[in-house]
Amino acid sequence: EVQLLESGGGLVQPGGSLRLSCAASGFTFSTRAMSWVRQAPGKGLEWVSAMRPSGDNTYYADSVKGRFTVSRDNSKNTLYLQMNNLRTEDTAVYYCARDGSFSGVDYFDYWGQGTLVTVSA
Amino acid sequence: DIVMTQSPDSLAVSLGERATINCKSSQNLLYSSNNKNFLAWYQQKARQPPKLLIYWASTRESGVPDRFSGSGSGTDFTLTISSLQAEDVALYYCQQYSSIPYTFGQGTKLEIK
Numbered sequence: 001e002v003q004l005l006e007s008g009g010g011l012v013q014p015g016g017s018l019r020l021s022c023a024a025s026g027f028t029f030s031t032r033a034m035s036w037v038r039q040a041p042g043k044g045l046e047w048v049s050a051m052r053p054s055g056d057n058t059y060y061a062d063s064v065k066g067r068f069t070v071s072r073d074n075s076k077n078t079l080y081l082q083m084n085n086l087r088t089e090d091t092a093v094y095y096c097a098r099d100g101s102f103s104g105v106d107y108f109d110y111w112g113q114g115t116l117v118t119v120s121a
Numbered sequence: 122d123i124v125m126t127q128s129p130d131s132l133a134v135s136l137g138e139r140a141t142i143n144c145k146s147s148q149n150l151l152y153s154s155n156n157k158n159f160l161a162w163y164q165q166k167a168r169q170p171p172k173l174l175i176y177w178a179s180t181r182e183s184g185v186p187d188r189f190s191g192s193g194s195g196t197d198f199t200l201t202i203s204s205l206q207a208e209d210v211a212l213y214y215c216q217q218y219s220s221i222p223y224t225f226g227q228g229t230k231l232e233i234k
Contacts, residue, residue, distance in 0.1 A: 100173065107218055111171055112170065
């Protein structure tokens with residue numbers, strides 16, 4: 001059974017940093033692209049970042065480019081999101097999502113339960 | 122960026138009746154090289170993560186009831202629930218994966234009339 005378990009969320013002040021983790025199990029992690037998608041309270045879905053299986057290509061939304069860094073450790077089956085210089089508008093539930101195909105970053109066939117990041121003074 | 126616009130924003134349908142949600146993209150999502158539309162649909166129930174329903178515009182994900190179907194091509198797409206069940210109350214989102222940044226529609230709230 002595919003499982004994605006996010007952790008690392010919490011309350012942080014504006015300008016602060018957090019590192020999210022997504023522990024994957026139930027599939028061969030090193031063969032799938034992975035993404036982070038967030039959802040602000042009461043709002044819709046926003047794709048944040050993605051990384052290809054080997055880690056050689058990373059992609060970011062303009063809203064987080066230069067502040068967030070995605071990485072993965074295929075030996076630990078874990079995806080990370082390092083978030084620096086956080087802003088109040090980064091407050092959201094952050095989901096880890098698996099790519100649905102082997103051909104690249106496409107649709108998302110499995111999602112974690114999410115971890116809440118709150119940026120507030 | 123490709124803008125995805127869903128209509129309506131909310132929808133109330135009687136049990137057993139058909140529900141139709143539309144999604145329009147600002148750019149063509151059909152790739153001529155493989156004749157596929159890079160469009161997915163998700164269902165999100167309260168306090169849960171999204172769940173994949175449809176990909177490639179019309180391919181139903183394994184385990185999704187066959188009352189859910191996707192159609193359309195190019196820039197106009199539709200999610201249809203043929204006979205609404207109580208458990209279908211949720212938010213529904215379309216998503217394009219044609220180009221980065223991947224973008225979602227604003228969501229359509231489906232309720233029981």
